[in-house]
Amino acid sequence: MTTRMGHGLAISPEQDLAMFADMARRGKHLNGVSALAHGFTFTDGPAEDLVFDLAYEDHPTPDYFDIFAAAGWTHTVSVGNCHIFKAAPGTAPLHLGTDSKRDELVRNRNRYALYTALALAVLFIVGLLIRTMPWPSHVNVALLTVAIIPFVYTAVPLIGYLNGLRKLND
Numbered sequence: 509m510t511t512r513m514g515h516g517l518a519i520s521p522e523q524d525l526a527m528f529a530d531m532a533r534r535g536k537h538l539n540g541v542s543a544l545a546h547g548f549t550f551t552d553g554p555a556e557d558l559v560f561d562l563a564y565e566d567h568p569t570p571d572y573f574d575i576f577a578a579a580g581w582t583h584t585v586s587v588g589n590c591h592i593f594k595a596a597p598g599t600a601p602l603h604l605g606t607d608s609k610r611d612e613l614v615r616n617r618n619r620y621a622l623y624t625a626l627a628l629a630v631l632f633i634v635g636l637l638i639r640t641m642p643w644p645s646h647v648n649v650a651l652l653t654v655a656i657i658p659f660v661y662t663a664v665p666l667i668g669y670l671n672g673l674r675k676l677n678d
Contacts, residue, residue, distance in 0.1 A: 509551055510536050510549070511550070516668060528594070536551070560592060563591050579600060617673060620662055627658040628663075637651070
């Protein structure tokens with residue numbers, strides 16, 4: 509089994525999808541996500557020429573995956589609400605127009621804007637507590653660290669979705 513770090517499906521999906529295709533050409537097949545979704549796992553197998561794409565759906569039903577299968581796409585792995593599919597080159601793309609891609613990006617942008625606002629509010633409250641409470645410095649650092657992590661993990665994907673929307677509109 510091989511593990512490779514991803515670029516971030518929210519930030520640079522094209523790079524990750526290209527990496528999946530390159531790994532498949534080398535006989536390494538995407539089969540999962542490693543710890544904390546920071547990387548992808550690959551198993552050895554025959555080399556294949558494949559293309560990869562992704563779609564977002566919060567609560568997919570079996571019919572959801574059947575629709576893609578009927579169009580020639582095979583579900584490979586899911587990461588939260590992001591579902592990665594593979595197909596032979598020349599298969600019709602998952603998103604036939606920019607409208608369905610835009611709808612997915614807008615939905616994700618709105619979700620992560622809310623998450624980022626909540627994380628920013630928590631960070632602000634922790635900052636106020638640190639300024640007003642006479643706690644030891646190691647407690648302040650620990651609180652600030654715990655508050656920054658959710659902010660980073662929500663703000664970075666938000667930026668990725670905003671950039672994806674900008675690219676669609678260019």
